[in-house]
Amino acid sequence: MRALLLLGLVGFAAQLVDGSLGMAYGVTSTTLLLAIGTNPAAASATVHLAEIGTTLASGFSHWRFGNVDWKVVGKIGVPGAIGAFAGATFLSSLSTEVAAPVMSLILLTLGVYILIRFTAFGLPRGNLGKPLRKRFLTPLGLFAGFVDSTGGGGWGPVGTPAILASGRLAPRKVIGSIDASEFLVAIAASVGFFVGLGSENIDFSWVAVLLIGGVIAAPIAAWLVRHIPPRILGSAVGGLIVLTNVRTLLRSDWIDAPGGVQTVAYLTIAVIWAAAIAYSVREYRKHKAQESVEAYEEELRKQEPTTSA
Incomplete structure (x- = not known):
């Protein structure tokens, strides 16, 4: 019962982060499942089954708050589903001894990327309003879907920063669209895992508990996306993912590091x-102060004609 309660809290926290940052539900949940010794393919399958429900709830919540661009969802979601199915069948064919460190290495890479991306650069906002083309979204979806299945997460860490970096879509719509399109990815990955693994290696009680926690968090996250500082949250989540997966790798047969080194x-x-968190907090406060000054100066400029008249 204690383990199920912990999984429910993991599902809640992971969806709260994912729904407000556009990434990290799968990476966070899979990382923690691996940390307690779950088979890598089964861990990814468990998370993706739960994501069918959490992404549906998250996409609906983001739609209600006006955070979804359905054109982007269609252009990236379908190729993402194809990539996810291919990645799931590939991971299912690997042995546990090979899959565990491979998955941790993928998750570690994603964690480092999240940590550096949000700490150093924050969220870009140029080129707003310009269309996102299929020639950009299709290969991005294929790659992100494949990484998502093989790494137990990656749809958000790959897709969200790439679209944010284009500066063509408002951050809240990037996050909402990625979360909504992930529903297709979760279904395709789950089908791939059933084809490769069957159902005997999946604990459906874990799926249910992760799902319940995620569904409860989904509407809260969709509301928070307008208020929470993504830069700070990205630094916090990235560090957690890095720390947990370095631990897995150092204890694996690949490295087997002594206790002192660990x-x-x-x-x-x-x-x-x-x-990194301290730097993100400082930069966020600096940016907010600059925005306040610019808003004040703009207000003064608007009042100048009235004053002179």
């Missing part, structure tokens, strides 16, 4: 993680 690695990552 301790030094964890402390180093913790210091970098704390510094």
Whole structure:
């Protein structure tokens, strides 16, 4: 019962992050499932089955708050589903000994990317209003869907920053559209895992608990996306993913690091993680202060003709 309650909290927290940041439900949930010794393919299958419900709830919630661009959903979601099915069948064919460190390496790479991307650069906002083309979204969807299945997460970490970097869509609509299109990816990945694994390796009680936690968090996250600082949240989540997957890799047969080396690695990552969060907080406050000054100056400019008259 305690394990199920913990999984429910994981599902809630992961969806809260995913719905407000546009990424990290699968990466966070799969990372924690791997940390407790779950078979990699079964962990990814469990998370993707739960995501069928959480992404449906999240997409609906984002739609209600006006955060979804359905043209983008169609252009990236279908190729994403194709890539996800291919990735699921590929992961199912790997042995556990090979799959566990491979998946942790993928998750670690995504975690480092999230940490650096949000800490150093925040969210770009140029080129708003320009259309997003199929020639950009189709290969992005194929790649993100494949990574999502093989890594147990990656649809958001790959898709969200790529579209944000284009600067052509408002951040809240990027997040809402990625969350809505992930419904197609979750279905395709789940079908792929059933083809490759069958159902005997999947604990459906875990799926249900993750799903319940995620569904409860979905509407809250859709509302928070307009208020929470994504830069700070991205730094926090990225550091957590890096720390957890470094732990998995250091304990794997690939490395099998001594205890002292592990301790030094964890402390180093913790210091970098704390510094990244502190830097993101400082930059966020600086940006907000600059916005306030610019708004005040704009208000003064608007009042000048009235004053002179």
